[in-house]
Amino acid sequence: MADVLLEMKNITKTFSGVTALSDVDMAVVDGEIRALVGENGAGKSTLMNILSGVYPYGTYSGEIVWDGKPCEFRDIRDSERLGIVIIHQELALVPQLSIAENIFLGNEQASRGVIDWNMTSVHARQLLEKVGLDEHPGALLGTIGVGKQQLVEIARALSKKVKLLILDEPTAALNDEESRKLLSLLVDLKEHGITCILISHKLNEVSEVADNITILRDGCVIETIDRHHEDFHEDRVIKSMVGREMTNRYPEREHHIGEEVLRVEDLVTYHPDQSERQMVRGVSLTVRKGEVVGLAGLMGAGRTELAMSIFGRSYGQKHSGSVFVRGKKVDIHDVTSAIANGIAYVTEDRKSLGLVLIDDIRRNITLPNLKKISAHGVINQNEEVVAAEQFRTRLTIRSSGIDQVVESLSGGNQQKVVLAKWLMSEPDVLILDEPTRGIDVGAKYEVYTIINQLASQGKSILMISSEMEELLGMCDRIYVVNGGEIAGELPRAEATQESIMKIIMTHQKQSRERKSA
Amino acid sequence: MNTFKRFFKANLRQNGMVIALVFIMALFQVLTGGILFRPMNINNLVLQNAYVLILAIGMLLCILTGNIDLSVGSVVAFIGAVSAVMMVRLGLGVGVTIVLALLLGIAVGAFHGVFIAMFRIPAFIVTLAGMLIFRGLTMVILRGQTIGPFDRSFRAIASGYLPGEELRIAGLNGVAIVAGILMTVYFIVAIIWARNNKKKYGFEVLPVSIEVGRVAFIAIAINFFTYSLAAHDGIPVVLILLLGLMMIYSFLTQRTILGRHIYALGGNEKAARLSGVKTQRIMFLVYTNMGLLAALAGLVVASRLNAATPKAGTMFELDAIGAVFIGGASASGGIGTVIGAVVGGLVMGVLNNGMSIMGVSVDWQQAIKGMVLLGAVSFDVYTKKRSQGS
Ligand SMILES: Nc1ncnc2c1ncn2[C@@H]1O[C@H](COP(=O)(O)OP(=O)(O)OP(=O)(O)O)[C@@H](O)[C@H]1O
Ligand SMILES: [Mg+2]
Numbered sequence: 001m002a003d004v005l006l007e008m009k010n011i012t013k014t015f016s017g018v019t020a021l022s023d024v025d026m027a028v029v030d031g032e033i034r035a036l037v038g039e040n041g042a043g044k045s046t047l048m049n050i051l052s053g054v055y056p057y058g059t060y061s062g063e064i065v066w067d068g069k070p071c072e073f074r075d076i077r078d079s080e081r082l083g084i085v086i087i088h089q090e091l092a093l094v095p096q097l098s099i100a101e102n103i104f105l106g107n108e109q110a111s112r113g114v115i116d117w118n119m120t121s122v123h124a125r126q127l128l129e130k131v132g133l134d135e136h137p138g139a140l141l142g143t144i145g146v147g148k149q150q151l152v153e154i155a156r157a158l159s160k161k162v163k164l165l166i167l168d169e170p171t172a173a174l175n176d177e178e179s180r181k182l183l184s185l186l187v188d189l190k191e192h193g194i195t196c197i198l199i200s201h202k203l204n205e206v207s208e209v210a211d212n213i214t215i216l217r218d219g220c221v222i223e224t225i226d227r228h229h230e231d232f233h234e235d236r237v238i239k240s241m242v243g244r245e246m247t248n249r250y251p252e253r254e255h256h257i258g259e260e261v262l263r264v265e266d267l268v269t270y271h272p273d274q275s276e277r278q279m280v281r282g283v284s285l286t287v288r289k290g291e292v293v294g295l296a297g298l299m300g301a302g303r304t305e306l307a308m309s310i311f312g313r314s315y316g317q318k319h320s321g322s323v324f325v326r327g328k329k330v331d332i333h334d335v336t337s338a339i340a341n342g343i344a345y346v347t348e349d350r351k352s353l354g355l356v357l358i359d360d361i362r363r364n365i366t367l368p369n370l371k372k373i374s375a376h377g378v379i380n381q382n383e384e385v386v387a388a389e390q391f392r393t394r395l396t397i398r399s400s401g402i403d404q405v406v407e408s409l410s411g412g413n414q415q416k417v418v419l420a421k422w423l424m425s426e427p428d429v430l431i432l433d434e435p436t437r438g439i440d441v442g443a444k445y446e447v448y449t450i451i452n453q454l455a456s457q458g459k460s461i462l463m464i465s466s467e468m469e470e471l472l473g474m475c476d477r478i479y480v481v482n483g484g485e486i487a488g489e490l491p492r493a494e495a496t497q498e499s500i501m502k503i504i505m506t507h508q509k510q511s512r513e514r515k516s517a
Numbered sequence: 518m519n520t521f522k523r524f525f526k527a528n529l530r531q532n533g534m535v536i537a538l539v540f541i542m543a544l545f546q547v548l549t550g551g552i553l554f555r556p557m558n559i560n561n562l563v564l565q566n567a568y569v570l571i572l573a574i575g576m577l578l579c580i581l582t583g584n585i586d587l588s589v590g591s592v593v594a595f596i597g598a599v600s601a602v603m604m605v606r607l608g609l610g611v612g613v614t615i616v617l618a619l620l621l622g623i624a625v626g627a628f629h630g631v632f633i634a635m636f637r638i639p640a641f642i643v644t645l646a647g648m649l650i651f652r653g654l655t656m657v658i659l660r661g662q663t664i665g666p667f668d669r670s671f672r673a674i675a676s677g678y679l680p681g682e683e684l685r686i687a688g689l690n691g692v693a694i695v696a697g698i699l700m701t702v703y704f705i706v707a708i709i710w711a712r713n714n715k716k717k718y719g720f721e722v723l724p725v726s727i728e729v730g731r732v733a734f735i736a737i738a739i740n741f742f743t744y745s746l747a748a749h750d751g752i753p754v755v756l757i758l759l760l761g762l763m764m765i766y767s768f769l770t771q772r773t774i775l776g777r778h779i780y781a782l783g784g785n786e787k788a789a790r791l792s793g794v795k796t797q798r799i800m801f802l803v804y805t806n807m808g809l810l811a812a813l814a815g816l817v818v819a820s821r822l823n824a825a826t827p828k829a830g831t832m833f834e835l836d837a838i839g840a841v842f843i844g845g846a847s848a849s850g851g852i853g854t855v856i857g858a859v860v861g862g863l864v865m866g867v868l869n870n871g872m873s874i875m876g877v878s879v880d881w882q883q884a885i886k887g888m889v890l891l892g893a894v895s896f897d898v899y900t901k902k903r904s905q906g907s
């Protein structure tokens with residue numbers, strides 16, 4: 001048995017009376033990859049925030065022992081000094097700064113207080129090489145994709161002489177390929193003696209790379225499973241997480257597909273800042289009654305841009321093309337008119353686009369639906385409470401009540417609030433952009449069940465997901481999107497990972513040829 | 518006791534402000550040797566502070582959107598000057614003047630609103646420009662002189678009282694006494710009605726003891742206040758105006774869709790827009806409304822001074838902003854209440870009034886007000902952190 005690097009003993013943490021962690025013990029061995037899994041709100045992020053000093057010593061009870069010595073971190077700097085670096089669930093980078101500046105943020109390469117730009121750029125280049133990111137250190141962070149930004153975060157951690165790297169859902173926003181790259185980087189770092197704690201809801205990747213899996217439920221450690229143990233497989237982990245057996249990952253649904261509800265013709269949208277750059281290039285698509293239609297594609301394929309353009313032109317500029325609802329051409333020029341025409345859009349970016357973080361659950365859920373609970377512009381607050389409470393129960397949003405501020409909810413529960421607010425609008429066409437990002441297996445199943453219920457009630461669903469498996473499990477039909485265009489269309493029977501990738505590859509090749517011609 | 522603690526904690530911010538106000542009042546009551554609560558001084562408090570409260574209500578909406586309006590002091594002077602010209606030089610009637618002045622205020626607000634909402638120029642800059650523009654225009658219109666005096670009916674806005682002087686109860690102004698009793702009854706009925714409604718929906722209600730305590734506190738405060746007014750000259754016209762504005766804007770912000778949209782816009786503009794909030798329109802409305810209220814304050818100030826002067830309204834914007842922040846609003850938007858802003862305005866008012874009675878010099882008054890502002894906001898941030906952490 002190798003050396004124990006870190007021990008957390010009897011950790012208990014409460015938030016104004018609500019217990020988030022109770023009596024948690026966890027020991028991490030030097031040089032392992034430890035996975036930490038559990039349902040939304042189980043306390044994973046909280047535990048890691050304690051370990052990294054985000055919640056300082058004294059705000060929790062229990063003991064942290066690092067390398068045999070007890071520690072009392074007052075802030076993140078204290079833990080970083082020992083080599084504990086955390087990469088949070090939501091990226092903490094500055095899009096307006098360059099990659100190099102981000103890497104050394106708060107840790108500037110300077111002599112006598114003056115930044116040495118040459119040294120910065122040399123060191124940045126070395127670090128970027130280590131994480132396998134082929135980008136210029138001077139490029140602005142905002143111009144590279146989320147997957148690459150994640151690598152920048154890791155480069156930043158490496159610059160701090162990290163010994164224990166904590167990653168809170170690093171792959172939630174990445175597609176399959178990017179995730180694979182990130183995970184192999186972690187294995188690589190392990191070879192170089194960096195220990196890692198990985199929080200993730202994607203259990204397949206967890207079982208691929210982890211040496212041990214620790215399972216949290218309701219703030220308690222249920223068990224830790226060793227890689228070489230016979231119980232080290234997904235189903236067992238799920239059972240431990242949710243406390244019951246789950247046989248089917250995707251619930252069954254009867255398919256009753258009716259007439260066409262939404263038709264988009266020749267939709268064109270330009271980039272909001274670069275007015276010459278077409279982001280959506282002449283897209284036409286249809287969604288029928290009771291149908292679940294998927295939009296597959298790689299990161300940056302233009303799916304979100306497409307969805308938001310349909311949803312009241314909320315993305316880009318110089319829009320053209322037409323939208324038909326039930327065969328009638330409609331004028332959807334803003335979000336209000338989209339909602340009025342029965343279209344709803346659940347964003348992928350819950351923090352900056354989906355929620356008013358300083359408001360409570362109730363006000364967030366009802367924000368787009370105030371008309372339903374008011375008369376002559378005056379809100380019936382009692383009706384509001386009833387409605388919000390109903391959705392809180394239906395989606396099992398884990399919280400102290402509908403008056404909890406959404407900022408303090410766990411990531412997955414925030415996602416459920418965003419979902420709730422659009423379910424309440426009872427749309428005919430529901431556009432879901434990464435609806436299961438960052439939510440646990442149990443909750444995913446609930447979301448799938450809700451999607452199925454909506455479909456069997458005759459609603460139409462248009463769904464974007466980076467998890468191809470999810471699209472294949474849920475959709476009746478899949479459009480493959482690439483470079484802002486529809487590259488192909490596959491019915492359920494013909495859709496496989498391979499057939500989708502093949503369409504993307506062919507389309508990429510074609511557009512390259514078109515460009516060079 | 519436990520429920521009491523919980524109730525108190527849940528409303529710490531609100532209660533904190535009221536407690537601060539009560540504390541400051543008690544302090545000055547002692548420091549001024551009992552002058553503060555004399556009927557005449559209570560009456561003066563209302564008359565002196567009406568303009569801050571009117572401006573604070575409008576400013577609250579601007580601050581809720583995460584912005585600010587620096588121009589209000591200048592607009593107060595500008596409207597005063599224009600009204601004076603209309604009445605004294607052009608000989609227009611009082612009613613016509615008031616209507617035109619308010620319309621002009623709306624136009625001024627809309628002018629700011631267009632730049633802020635449509636052209637997306639930061640409100641700080643637009644209203645800074647407005648501050649200079651309207652102060653300059655005031656000087657141009659007045660040519661450095663003071664215009665006045667005004668007709669009696671115009672002066673009544675700021676220094677008149679409700680009629681009914683002949684109605685006397687035990688030597689006091691009967692109208693004020695009756696108004697106090699009516700308001701008390703109204704509060705009691707409203708609270709009982711809300712309670713029953715909550716019960717009907719099966720929600721938790723406060724224990725009867727707390728509720729009774731609350732009602733008693735409100736009843737005593739109201740009746741002491743109206744008694745003081747009754748012992749002086751009765752109910753000032755401007756008080757009715759203030760109460761009306763408080764009720765309208767409280768209702769607007771707390772109970773209507775429009776109000777909710779303002780809060781959402783301030784909390785997260787992008788998310789609000791994606792939820793169907795017409796953010797540009799709301800921004801425009803908020804600044805137009807500020808123009809209207811600034812005009813109203815301008816009329817009140819001119820009426821009180823019985824003249825339009827080039828220096829009227831100087832630093833009023835800071836009083837209003839200070840009141841809103843003392844009242845618990847957040848500078849980043851989305852948090853704050855009308856009642857809070859009014860209480861904040863009263864804190865400032867009592868400070869001003871109390872220190873003047875004590876004979877504290879104007880220079881020190883400034884410094885002390887600055888420190889109170891800093892202290893109040895620090896306390897607020899501190900309690901907010903406390904209620905979030907552990
Ligand atoms: N600042 C806070 N105030 C109040 N409650 C909080 C706060 N932060 C977290 N909580 C509560 O603590 C519990 C644990 O939250 P935590 O963020 O650790 O969950 P998690 O396991 O990371 O979930 P997810 O997978 O959704 O990210 C949740 O019930 C959450 O509502
Ligand atoms: Mg988390």
